[in-house]
Amino acid sequence: MKPTQAFYNGTPIAPPSNHPTIEQNMELLDWHPIFTGRCPNCERPIRKTTPPRSHWDCGSCGWRDDSD
């Protein structure tokens, strides 16, 4: 189903997206332990694994990334 197209002065306006932009994604990932190597909550180092883990969790404060 297509969202209703909005116009402003005859110019189509893109509907608001529920998907974050790439920039927002990059901003989001900037704090992620996959990049920082640290828990974003208590900043305790989180060890990277090989292959890279898909779920991250902090053994110190219990923070976990279950965004999958």
Ligand SMILES: [Zn+2]
């Ligand atoms: Zn933590």
